[in-house]
Amino acid sequence: MGRRSDHTREELREMLVALGHAHMAEAGLARFSGREVAKRAGYSVGTIYNVFGSLDTLIAAINTRTFGLWADHLRSRLASGEPDRIRLLVEGYFTFAFENSNLWNAIFDHHLPADFELSEADRLQRGELTAIVIEEIAAILPAPERVGLPRLAASLVAVVHGHCAFAVSGSFALMEEPDPIGAAYDRVCECLTQVASGGRSPGSHWAGGGSSGIA
Incomplete structure (x- = not known):
């Protein structure tokens, strides 16, 4: 029986997202059940539809938390x-995916309706990941090469994501690639070295700790 008077709407939202997140981590998107989340609450x-309007909105909120x-x-x-x-x-991208595979896969496997719009809060929280990448790339690129940095960061994330997705799915194992993290890192280094040199051929790797470091 529902206990609608026990919690405010905001408390209900937070509780359902937290419980839904735990359920997603255990079951994955394919076996995710809104009924199970409500039962746990x-x-x-x-109540899910009263609070979120749709199951898609709840799953989007769960993915934002991820x-x-x-x-x-x-x-x-x-x-x-x-x-x-x-x-x-690069390593952090992979380790999070491997340690939280159900949650990580749910981000990319959940297809929202074409007319669905994320809230501003969701967009901001999701954007933090790319913002971290942009900040780190900006710290090692010469100022003249920072034009179009968000686009460069998005491309590099896509490179790492492709390698990571192959690793998580087992595709790299079938291809007998022994070090997918190292391969992704090499591709990122090659790209950044070329960008930093203003188009020069990719060079060696670096320890990017701040203002310089690209060899």
Whole structure:
């Protein structure tokens, strides 16, 4: 039986997202059940639709929470003090995906309706991941080469994501690629070295700790 008077609407929203996130981590998107989330909260499934309007909106909120945790994971790795911050970013992308595979896959497997619009809060939280990448790339590129930085960052994320998706799915194992993280890192380094040189052929790797470092 529903306990609608027990929580405010905002409390209900937070509780359902938290419980939904835990359920998504356990079950994955294919076996995700709004009814199960409502049951865990002690409410009827209709409460999800009263609070979120649709199951898609709840799943989008769950995925936004995953983006936030992912950004925190990258920040934690960057705070380690290791000098090669680009390697930390690449490795952090992979480790989060491997350690949270159901949540990570749900981000990319959940297809929203064409007319669905994320809230401004969702867009801002999801954007934190790319903002971290942009900040780290800006720190190692000469000022003249920072034009179009968001586009460059998006492309590099796509490169790393492709390698990561192949690794998580097992495709790289079938291709007998022994080090997908190293391969992704190499491609990113090659691209950044070329950009930093103003178009020169890719050079060696670097330990990107701040104002310079690209060899």
